[in-house]
Amino acid sequence: MYFSVKVDEEKCIGCKICIFTCPEPNAIMLTENKKVCIDTNRCKGCFLCVSVCPKKALERGSVE
Amino acid sequence: MSLRAITPVKEFEDILPQEYKELVNNGPYGKNKSVDDLGTFKEIIEQHPHCAGCGVSSGIRLAIASLPNPEDSIVIGTPGCSFFALSQSGLNYSNTAFGNQNSVASGLKRMLKVRHPDKTKDVIVMVGDGGIADIGLDMTLHSWFRRENITTIMLDNELYGNTGGQESGMTRKGTVINMAPKGKNFEKIPVFELAKTSGCDYVAKVTVASLRKLGQAVRKAVLVAREIGPTYVQIYTPCPTNMKFPPDHTVKIAKEAEKDIYSFEEYMSNEAAEYLKNLK
Amino acid sequence: MMAKEQCVKNPEYIFFEAPREKAFITGSEAVAEAVKRANVDMAIAYPITPQSESMHLIGDLYAKGYLKDYYRAENEFAVMAAIHGASLGGGRVFTATSGPGTLRAMEMFPVWAGSRQPIVSAFMCRGVSLPPSIQPENIEMAFLLDTGMLMFHAEDAQDYFDMILKAYVIAEQPEVHLPVGVFADGFFVTHTRDLVMLPPDDIKLPEYDPKSAPVPAFDMETPPIRVTRDPLLNKSNYTSYAANATWHQEILAAAERAKKHIDRYLGGMIEVTNPNAKVLIAASGTAVSQSREAIRALEEEGIEVGLIKIKSIRPFPTQEIIKATEKADIIVVPEFNAGGWLCREIKAAIDNNSRVIEGPRVYGGMTMPKEIIMNEIKKAIGKNK
Numbered sequence: 001m002y003f004s005v006k007v008d009e010e011k012c013i014g015c016k017i018c019i020f021t022c023p024e025p026n027a028i029m030l031t032e033n034k035k036v037c038i039d040t041n042r043c044k045g046c047f048l049c050v051s052v053c054p055k056k057a058l059e060r061g062s063v064e
Numbered sequence: 065m066s067l068r069a070i071t072p073v074k075e076f077e078d079i080l081p082q083e084y085k086e087l088v089n090n091g092p093y094g095k096n097k098s099v100d101d102l103g104t105f106k107e108i109i110e111q112h113p114h115c116a117g118c119g120v121s122s123g124i125r126l127a128i129a130s131l132p133n134p135e136d137s138i139v140i141g142t143p144g145c146s147f148f149a150l151s152q153s154g155l156n157y158s159n160t161a162f163g164n165q166n167s168v169a170s171g172l173k174r175m176l177k178v179r180h181p182d183k184t185k186d187v188i189v190m191v192g193d194g195g196i197a198d199i200g201l202d203m204t205l206h207s208w209f210r211r212e213n214i215t216t217i218m219l220d221n222e223l224y225g226n227t228g229g230q231e232s233g234m235t236r237k238g239t240v241i242n243m244a245p246k247g248k249n250f251e252k253i254p255v256f257e258l259a260k261t262s263g264c265d266y267v268a269k270v271t272v273a274s275l276r277k278l279g280q281a282v283r284k285a286v287l288v289a290r291e292i293g294p295t296y297v298q299i300y301t302p303c304p305t306n307m308k309f310p311p312d313h314t315v316k317i318a319k320e321a322e323k324d325i326y327s328f329e330e331y332m333s334n335e336a337a338e339y340l341k342n343l344k
Numbered sequence: 345m346m347a348k349e350q351c352v353k354n355p356e357y358i359f360f361e362a363p364r365e366k367a368f369i370t371g372s373e374a375v376a377e378a379v380k381r382a383n384v385d386m387a388i389a390y391p392i393t394p395q396s397e398s399m400h401l402i403g404d405l406y407a408k409g410y411l412k413d414y415y416r417a418e419n420e421f422a423v424m425a426a427i428h429g430a431s432l433g434g435g436r437v438f439t440a441t442s443g444p445g446t447l448r449a450m451e452m453f454p455v456w457a458g459s460r461q462p463i464v465s466a467f468m469c470r471g472v473s474l475p476p477s478i479q480p481e482n483i484e485m486a487f488l489l490d491t492g493m494l495m496f497h498a499e500d501a502q503d504y505f506d507m508i509l510k511a512y513v514i515a516e517q518p519e520v521h522l523p524v525g526v527f528a529d530g531f532f533v534t535h536t537r538d539l540v541m542l543p544p545d546d547i548k549l550p551e552y553d554p555k556s557a558p559v560p561a562f563d564m565e566t567p568p569i570r571v572t573r574d575p576l577l578n579k580s581n582y583t584s585y586a587a588n589a590t591w592h593q594e595i596l597a598a599a600e601r602a603k604k605h606i607d608r609y610l611g612g613m614i615e616v617t618n619p620n621a622k623v624l625i626a627a628s629g630t631a632v633s634q635s636r637e638a639i640r641a642l643e644e645e646g647i648e649v650g651l652i653k654i655k656s657i658r659p660f661p662t663q664e665i666i667k668a669t670e671k672a673d674i675i676v677v678p679e680f681n682a683g684g685w686l687c688r689e690i691k692a693a694i695d696n697n698s699r700v701i702e703g704p705r706v707y708g709g710m711t712m713p714k715e716i717i718m719n720e721i722k723k724a725i726g727k728n729k
Binding site: 069070135136155161168170177202210 | 388413415418425426427428429430431435451564
């Protein structure tokens with residue numbers, strides 16, 4: 001089990017601030033419907049994205 | 065670099081790693097991407113072993129995404145934390161003996177000019193504060209005095225990170241840290257001012273909290289270095305591990321610094337300003 | 345005065361067939377004559393006695409158009425680092441230093457070798473501090489023995505000219521690709537005039553082809569697009585360590601593979617005169633010249649002495665020296681340094697090394713007149729002065 005982040009697609013407005021802030025390359029990508037998608041394999045669970053999201057669309061979580 | 069250099073033959077395509085295929089098909093080579101495009105293309109840095117929340121890795125990621133021509137960029141680094149991410153990138157990266165990155169870059173840039181006089185070859189130094197302000201200071205300054213056409217980028221976490229968090233020349237006065245048990249007793253080295261005095265044609269000071277300013281500063285620095293003279297960008301890249309703050313506070317700490325010592329500053333010579341204006 | 349038009353000739357022609365004419369020149373000038381014909385792209389300089397004059401002359405070559413770039417850097421570490429960078433870019437480079445300059449640049453020599461760069465650097469040996477001395481001494485060679493660089497030791501200006509030119513051809517063999525240090529004892533070689541046979545200066549070596557390198561150039565043109573030139577593996581795991589170790593083994597193996605090229609171009613790693621003599625002198629550099637004088641004088645006194653001139657220090661001609669010393673009862677090793685590094689190398693190579701006489705050793709600016717070599721030999725064979 002390790003830390004990761006969950007995206008609430010309803011709240012996400014596709015502003016990409018999380019993408020800009022994430023220190024891991026290619027970890028958060030913008031999908032075709034302009035929502036963000038997190039690659040849990042690349043996520044190190046620092047939660048910087050959670051701290052900067054203006055819509056609170058990102059939530060700390062874990063992955064089994 | 066012609067894309068032929070990295071495009072696999074059809075017969076081998078199916079056995080290459082997914083990341084490599086994405087790099088060829090959706091990478092930034094020749095496509096003039098910038099920080100604004102992040103999230104929509106395959107970045108040329110792959111997974112790196114930096115700590116969660118690492119400011120240095122943020123700085124590197126944003127700087128590399130701002131390179132105007134990654135397909136013709138060569139990065140020179142030196143031991144520290146930074147080289148762990150830089151060595152994971154899809155461009156020629158050379159490590160060096162600690163601190164002599166600006167000498168290596170000088171020799172390389174000149175030889176590339178000799179061997180490829182009609183091609184753009186950007187040589188960019190990306191190094192931590194220890195490598196530039198301490199052990200490599202004389203070689204950094206001399207590359208500026210000689211007016212080498214290279215871009216120097218300092219990833220400033222104000223300490224030696226990879227060796228366990230020791231005082232560096234860029235640590236703020238009074239900070240208590242390894243090797244400064246009574247607090248650092250001299251001021252942060254004014255490398256930004258030294259760059260201006262040494263004749264750099266474009267000099268900027270930014271943090272990882274202002275990504276667009278960072279992106280534009282790196283882009284301008286690389287462009288000006290092509291034709292006008294040496295350039296320098298100093299990026300504040302806080303270190304959660306050695307400064308002992310939670311990894312999700314990195315941006316906050318950087319923003320705090322923007323209120324005083326890391327407020328945005330940009331300087332360019334008249335020739336650099338003219339050159340950038342004409343490029344638009 | 346602009347550069348002459350030079351014709352590219354193959355190395356064999358330049359070294360062995362081209363007609364040569366006499367020139368009465370200093371060792372410093374001989375260095376410049378070699379670089380002039382070597383089709384060098386770039387040289388980087390820094391002042392230190394006694395190599396400055398050579399590098400001035402290289403600068404003049406650049407001003408005339410024989411080199412495409414040249415500059416003075418801020419210290420020897422910076423010079424050797426920039427030479428590393430320039431070689432990464434895929435071109436042919438040259439530099440020189442001496443004594444304290446060599447030590448200042450020390451970190452770069454294993455970097456060059458580990459990067460498999462065919463750099464040629466001249467070393468005009470002098471004393472290192474403390475006490476400070478600018479006089480001829482080659483203790484710096486001892487410090488370089490395990491850097492992975494190839495090392496040739498020139499006896500005189502003729503050697504210096506030939507070895508520098510040939511060093512490029514040996515270094516740039518795809519199976520070698522190692523840096524070469526070409527050493528000469530400073531002042532004795534650099535600042536005295538000597539007869540040197542030079543091929544015409546309107547010919548030059550073919551240019552360096554970086555595609556022949558075992559590791560690609562750093563120009564974003566040569567696939568694969570990769571990190572540095574060695575495996576940058578700082579991870580703490582077996583694979584990292586094994587990769588690092590095998591890379592080291594490859595550097596050592598490359599020096600072994602250089603032997604056949606050294607034999608071909610330098611005419612052997614050693615030169616032996618009078619191999620059947622019971623007393624031999626084994627020496628390198630200007631100690632060889634002094635030994636020749638001692639041998640000539642001893643011959644007049646009826647004492648027969650042979651000579652082993654050692655030209656290649658790395659790779660060390662172990663088998664050749666074992667063979668050459670088979671019949672000898674006494675092997676005298678005169679050296680211009682206090683450490684006795686050449687003596688150690690020889691003693692480690694041969695059987696029954698109690699046959700080796702350690703010295704005479706000269707340093708600090710003192711000279712090595714033939715008499716002190718003669719006395720050492722007479723003492724060893726039991727004759728009185």
